Amino acid sequence: MTALSSGVLGSLDPTSDRAVFRQIADQLREAIGRGKFAEGAKLPSESDLVEHYGVSRMTVRNSISLLQGEGLVSSEHGKGVFVRPRPPVRRLASDRFARRHRDQGKSAFTVEAEAAGSRPEVDNLVVKEERPTADISARLGAPRKVLARRRRYLLDGRPVEFAVSYLPLDLARDTPIAQPNPGSGGIYARLEELGHHLDHFDEEIRARMPSPQEVKTLRLSAGVPVIQLIRTAFDTKGRAVEVCDTVMAADAYVLNYHLPAT
Amino acid sequence: MTALSSGVLGSLDPTSDRAVFRQIADQLREAIGRGKFAEGAKLPSESDLVEHYGVSRMTVRNSISLLQGEGLVSSEHGKGVFVRPRPPVRRLASDRFARRHRDQGKSAFTVEAEAAGSRPEVDNLVVKEERPTADISARLGAPRKVLARRRRYLLDGRPVEFAVSYLPLDLARDTPIAQPNPGSGGIYARLEELGHHLDHFDEEIRARMPSPQEVKTLRLSAGVPVIQLIRTAFDTKGRAVEVCDTVMAADAYVLNYHLPAT
DNA sequence: GATGCTTACTCGTATAGACGAGTAGCTGGG
C-alpha cells in the first residue's frame, strides 16, 4: 500500500480561496506532523503527486518549495524529497569557557563532542594577520592590525560551525596564539599566561538566513537558518582581548545560559 | 536612467555551468550588496528583468524566490520586489530580569521600548488554566495543571514577539498572577511576594524557520527565521516556578549575555 | 472637490511541454 493509495493525502477543495499549491503543502505538512511520513522518509515523488492531485508539475514543485523554505523537507537530485531529519544537537553551556574546563590537553570542542559520543574534527585552520573590519576594530579598541584565527568544526563528518577569532596583533604576535595549535587549554589559557587575566565575556546572538558562502561551508540544506554568536573577551583591566565570530548551523545547536537572579 | 540601463546588472554567461536563474540571483545579490539598490528600494520588475536578460518569466521568478529565501528581498503583490529593510533591533540584555529593573509600574518590555524611543504594545493577552504538554510538564516538575499566560508584543505597530508563561497551577491560582494584569513589576515581583524568592534562570535558545501560524502571528516576511527562547525560573528552594516560551522575529532581536569568566 | 471607474502596471497562480542530469537497479557480456 503506497502513501498515496492509503489515504494519507486527501483531495483539493476547488471552492477554497486557498491556492492549490498551498492546499497541497498543507496536506503534506500535516501528514508529516502526524508522523505519516517519518523523519528521513521519502515523500511521494513529484509525478505521483501530479497524478494524485491532477495538477501540473510546477504546482507540485511550488508546494514542495514552500515546505523546503519552512525547513520541513529537503530534496535530493535523482533520489526524491525527504522529511528532513533533525540532527543531534550540540548544547552550548554558558560556562563552557570556565577555567575548570581548561585543564585538558584537547580543545573544548573536542572534549565535549567526545563526551557526547560524537567524532569531532577541526578543519580549514587558517591563522593570518589582517586589517580589521570596522566592526571588529570597534570591538577590540581600534587596533591597527589583528591576528585572525579561522577554523571549521565538524561532528561525525558534518560541518556544524565556522568560527573566526580576532586578537589585537600587538598582543598575539610571536606568541603561541599565532601558532596553528596554540596548545593545551586553547588561546584563553595562553592569554592568561601572557598576563591577560580574563574577567568576563560578552556574547551577542543573532539568527538569520545563511549567505550562499555559508550554505557551502556548512553544507546547509534549504530552510536552515544560522545562529551568529559574537563573543568578546575582556581582561581584568577592562581591555577587549579577543573577539570570536561564530556562525552555527541552527539545526545543530541549542544554546544554554545560566543567569543568577540578582 | 533606470537601474537596468545604467549597467547595474550585467549579462548572462551562456557557457557557465551555473544555472541561469542562479546567475541572475547572483547579479541582483551583488548589486544589493554594493548598495546599488538601497534598503527598501524597489528592484526592477519581473518583466523588466525578463526583457533585460531575455529569459522567461518563470526563470526570473525563480531567481527572486532564491533571494527571498535568503531574506534579502521581499515581494509585495501589486507593488514590486523590494530590498528588505532591516528593522531596528531590540537588544535583550541578560540582566533584564534583575530586581532593580522591577521598580517601575510598567512591564519590562514597555519601559525598555520607551527608553529606545519606540511605541510598545501588548496584545492578545490570554490567561488560562491548561494541562501542560509533556515538555512543559517535565520542566516544571510534572504539575497536573498549569496557568498559561499568552501575549504578543509589538513595537511601533509591528509584532516582534509572542510569549507564553507557564506556572504550576497550585502556585498561581487565586493570586494576582492569574489576573490579566499582574501588577507592577510583573509576575516575578508577585512570585517573590508569594514567598518564591528567585534564585536563577536557565535560558535555552534555538533558531529555526517559523511555522505558518508563527508567520501569521508575527507577520513575518519570507526568509526571516525565529529565535525561540525557553526560560525556566527557579526559586531558592530549587523549584522551577515558571517556564516562559518566547518566539521572536529574528530580524528584530539581538540577544546579549554577560558571562563572568570564572 | 469628492467619488468612482478605467487603465496600466505589479506580482500570484496555474498549465503543458521539453530537455538535462543524478541515482539506482537490472542485465548482459566478459
Added chain:
DNA sequence: CCCAGCTACTCGTCTATACGAGTAAGCATC
C-alpha cells in the same frame, strides 16, 4: 563474479502562455 551499460525513475532547469488579483494614478462624472 565483476563490471559496463542500459533503463527507469528521480529532481533541476527553462520556455511560452494564460488569467487572476492587488495597487496606484489618471480621468470622467456628479
